[in-house]
Amino acid sequence: MAQVLTQPIQLYYWPTPNGWKISIMLEECGLPYDVKLVNIGKGDQFKPDFLAISPNNKMPAIVDPAGPDGAPISVFESGAILQYLGRKTGLFYPADERGRVEVDQWLFWQMGGLGPMAGQAHHFRIYAPEKIPYAIERYTNEVHRLYGVMNTRLKDRDFLAGSYSIADIACVGWAKLWERQGQNIEEFPHFKAWLARVMERPAVQRGLALSAEERSAFDLSKDKDAQAVLFGQRAPG
Incomplete structure (x- = not known):
């Protein structure tokens, strides 16, 4: 197994099916992480500091302070993050x-x-x-x-x-x-x-429970402002 970091990974996250992928993986791997909530209904995904690590203005994304060369690395796209964490830890992603x-x-x-x-x-x-x-x-x-x-x-x-x-x-x-x-x-x-x-699986349950209160308070079916943010996106002019 690859050496596991001691510095926490920064997880840019909102409790959705794509966000859950990474919270579950981090829990399964036993990796320390800090949650940076990205409220997608309020447009946090368009803020410049988030776009610097996730240019597709979508969460999840991570910043690993102990990247493969010892320097910090950011990763966006949930599938790419899963592969990265699997390679890093040697868990849930075969080496052969x-x-x-x-x-x-x-x-x-x-x-x-x-x-x-x-x-x-x-x-x-x-x-x-x-x-x-x-x-x-x-x-x-x-x-x-x-x-x-x-x-x-x-x-x-x-x-x-x-x-x-x-x-x-x-x-x-x-x-x-x-x-x-x-x-x-x-x-x-x-x-x-x-x-x-x-x-x-306990780690799956913990990953799904992360920020559950934010999810329960966020009713996209009734929040017209959030719908406008999420469903009206176009490239900047």
């Missing part, structure tokens, strides 16, 4: 190429598929000011397809890449919100069993 490819393909599957499609399902089912039947059906069906892919994959194994890994960590925050995505978990028994296994 075959094992790493097995994990990477499911991590990228989440980054390019499950996350974006579930996010669109949330948007059109819950947040969109106009209920567009085609959009709701389109993204609800696509999430259903993706859960079917997971269900088949998990038929003969406990976790997506065989052993518990950053691929499972990436997926659990989105998967636990299946009801909001218009899904019936009983259709996917292997997915359901996987979700229960992952959710039973």
